[in-house]
Amino acid sequence: MAIAKVTRDSTCVLTGMRLGAGEQRHAQTAPVGGFFYVRRGGAWITVGRRAYCVTQGNGIWCPPAVTHSVFSVYEADICELRIDTDLSADFVPATRVLNCSDVLVAIFSATQRSTIERSSAAVVTLLADELRAMPETAWNFAVRTPSSGSRVAALCETLLMHPTRDVALEDAASQAGVSSRTLSRIFTKELGTGVGRWRREVQVGTAMCALVHGISVAETARSLGFTSSAFSTLFKSRIGYAPREWLVRQRTIPPERGDSS
Secondary structure (H helix, E strand, O other): OEEEEEEEOOOEEEEEEEEOOOEEEEEEEOOOEEEEEEEEEEEEEEEOOEEEEEEOOEEEEEOOOOEEEEEEOOOEEEEEEEEOOOOOOOOOOOOEEEEOOHHHHHHHOHHHHHHHHHOHHHHHHHHHHHHHHOOOOOOOOEEEOOOOOOOOHHHHHHHHHOOOOOOOHHHHHHHHOOOHHHHHHHHHHHHOOOHHHHHHHHHHHHHHHHHHOOEOHHHHHHHOOOOHHHHHHHHHHHHOOOHHHHHHOOOOOOOOEOOOO
16 A cells, blocks of 8 residues: 655645555544545545445545545545644534535646645635535445444455455354354344345445446456346446446546456
8 A cells, every 4th residue: 555645734634545456544533534535446435334435536524533444445546635623614524425526526636736735725615515515325335334343343344355245154154253143143233234235235335446447347247246137236226327327427437447248
């Protein structure tokens, strides 16, 4: 993982973060709020007890003093803007995923970094306005996560980073150090759903990251253990669009890699 600080002033600190496939930035808690913008690819960004799938062209606001971490199943290029508490006083108080406007995309692009250095207060004002205008649930795709002390915390982290379709319940329970019955009970109590359904939700988010990374629909389906038709049905049931339709709606459509069928 490579992290390079770009600029700093009295109100903001901007850092660039490049994560390789299977890398993560471990949990951190900052006294100031932060906005994570995904320049390329996609990642799971956990804020508190939820993991949000954030893909390129989108960002997520993390309020002050809330624990967050970043998981990258594929490569991801992310920048984080930490904002002084006084300057972020008018921000929305809760976590919010933002489909960034063309203006914000230009500002956060690699060729426009100097804009933030020259006009950080104006950039923060624009960001605050866009966050307030964005409906709370718009662009959200998230799964609940267990507490750090939960017996299934390590298992859930593994499933976020290495999603597969056919992990047997017994194997998952063994990894968590509990019986299959206890594992099911913990998932229902802490995450509000069964192990299989939670894993399928993770697979949909992983697929979003794969598609914007340029991996074909067919290859994405195969890597998750689905046929193309079954995968498309699952994806549409959760996102509202078939995989290719959803990809067309993204700001940047990458060239497909691998099988293009």
